[in-house]
Amino acid sequence: MSRIRTAFTVLMDIPTPIVAAxxxxxxxxxxxxxxxxAGAFGFIGAGYxxxxxxQEELSLARAQLLLSDADPLPIGVGYLAWQLDKDPAAVGxxxxxLLNRVQAIWxxxxxxIGRWVDYIRSYDASSGRGQKTLIFVQVSSVKEALIAIQDWKVDVLVAQGSESGGHGYSAAPPLLTLVPSILAVLPKEGPPLLAAGGLSTGGHVASLLTLGVSGAVLGTRxxxxxxxxxNEVQKNILVKASANDTVRTTAFDNARGTLEWPEGVDGRAIYNKTVKDVDAGVDIEIVRDNFKRATQEGDPDRILVWAGTGVDLVTEIQTAxxxxxxxxxxxxxxxxxASTLIAT
Ligand SMILES: Cc1cc2nc3c(=O)[nH]c(=O)nc-3n(C[C@H](O)[C@H](O)[C@H](O)COP(=O)(O)O)c2cc1C
Structure with missing residues (x-):
């Protein structure tokens, strides 16, 4: 694979500026x-x-990458910071x-979040093993970006736009607004900036690289x-979905009872009868019963399928x-x- 040289690919020593969210x-x-x-950088999602x-997932990754227990693990793990705040088991x-020597924590x-940045830095300092765990933080505003850069000195900053699949801040601007706003305040010696939200093709990523980011994070793809x-039902729904089928909503968190997200967070998912019922004011206990049954039975009209707007452009299931x-x-x-557009 040819190498694309950005601050991010240099930092991670990988050929392509892609992150699997x-x-x-x-x-x-x-x-x-x-x-x-394959040359990108992949994360496990630790939430729930x-x-x-x-431990099983980390061991599986180590085995698939043919690494010994002594080797650092060139993947990352993403944590929901509200779970760390709330639950000592999440800190475990x-x-x-960290014990498994992952290369990055998100x-x-x-x-x-600053408390957990300090926690990871202290772990590294006291472990005596000479490894620096890279810290990725995902933000959706210039204000949060400045705190992450100046106060926490994060290693990689991720700008998440409103097109994103899964959870995000409902007030997040579209990616093409958010990215230039953050780039405008990002110091020269600041962390690499990655773009996230609604991206599903190499063309999307290339366009953002020309805008000045150092890489892209893709979830839905x-x-x-x-x-x-x-599961197969969820993947099938994604294969057939278009961008218009996605909606930002708190309906699914209400339906499944995951209500501890910070204020202002909702999520983009495929619109279906669960959202319709919540929006119509149907008694939440009825919505919950229907949702529970639908999840058990795999009812495509009510189950939860997170998806970003980029779902439109993907029509098949492939290997990662x-x-x-x-x-x-x-x-x-x-x-x-893009380089041919420059007149000589
Ligand atoms: C199913 C799903 C689960 C997600 N879980 C997390 C998570 O645990 N932590 C997190 O920071 N972001 C999470 N995200 C958001 C991603 O980090 C990323 O911002 C998003 O997927 C980018 O948008 P895209 O899906 O349109 O590519 C999730 C996204 C999806 C689709």
Whole structure:
């Protein structure tokens, strides 16, 4: 694979500026390992896993990458910061990732992210093993970006636009507004900036590279892989969906009772009868019963399928390796095209 040189690919020592997002309930060790193995950088989503499950996923990634227990693990793990705040067991999960020598930890969605940045830095300092765990933080405003850069000195900053699949801040601007606003305040010596939200092709990523980001984070595109935890019914819905089928909503968190997200957070998912019922004011207990039954039975009209707007452009389930290779080839094509536009 040819190399695309950005501050991010240099920092990570990888050929292609693509990150497979941490996705709670969807990205495990196989997805992360296959993405990293193909030249991108893959994350496991730790949210809602137990300690034995996270250890299994990390061991699976290590085995798939043919690494020994002594080797650092070239994948990352993403934590929901509100879970770390609330639950000591979640902090135990963070310790497990650090013990497994993952290369990066991703933090998002919490009111005390700085505390967890310090926690990871202290772990590294006291471990005596000479490893610096890279810290990725995902933000959706210039204000949050400045705190992450100046106060927490994050290693990688991720700008999440409103097009994103899964949870995000409802007030997030579209990516093409958010990215230039953050780039305008990003100091020269600041962290690499990655763009996230609604991206599913190499052309998307190439266009953002020309805007000045150092890489891109894709979630929905990697949901549509053989390795993701999504089941056949969910993948089928994604394959057929268009951007108009997605909606930002809190209906699914209400329906499944996951209500501890920080204020202002909702999520983009496929619109269906669960959202329709919540919006119409149907008694929440009825919505919950229907949702529970639908989830057990795999009823496509009511189940939860997170998806970003980029779902429109993906029409098949591939392996994660093929997705990375296809994105890279498409990116190269668009970057070469961009260079032909310059008149000599
Ligand atoms: C199913 C799913 C689960 C997600 N889980 C997390 C998570 O646990 N932590 C997090 O910071 N972001 C999470 N996200 C958001 C991603 O980090 C990323 O911002 C998003 O997927 C980018 O938008 P895209 O899906 O349109 O590519 C999730 C996204 C999806 C689709």
């Amino acid at each position: 941490p996705m709670a309930g969807a990205s495990g060790g196989a997805l992360a390992a296959q993405a990293s193995g 896993l137990t300690s034995s499950q996270i 999960l963070l310790d497990i990732s 933090l998002a969605f919490g009111n005390n 990697f949901l549509m892989t053989e390795e993701s935890f999504y 390796q093929d997705v990375v290779r296809e994105l890279h080839a498409d990116m190269m094509k668009h970057l070469s095209f």
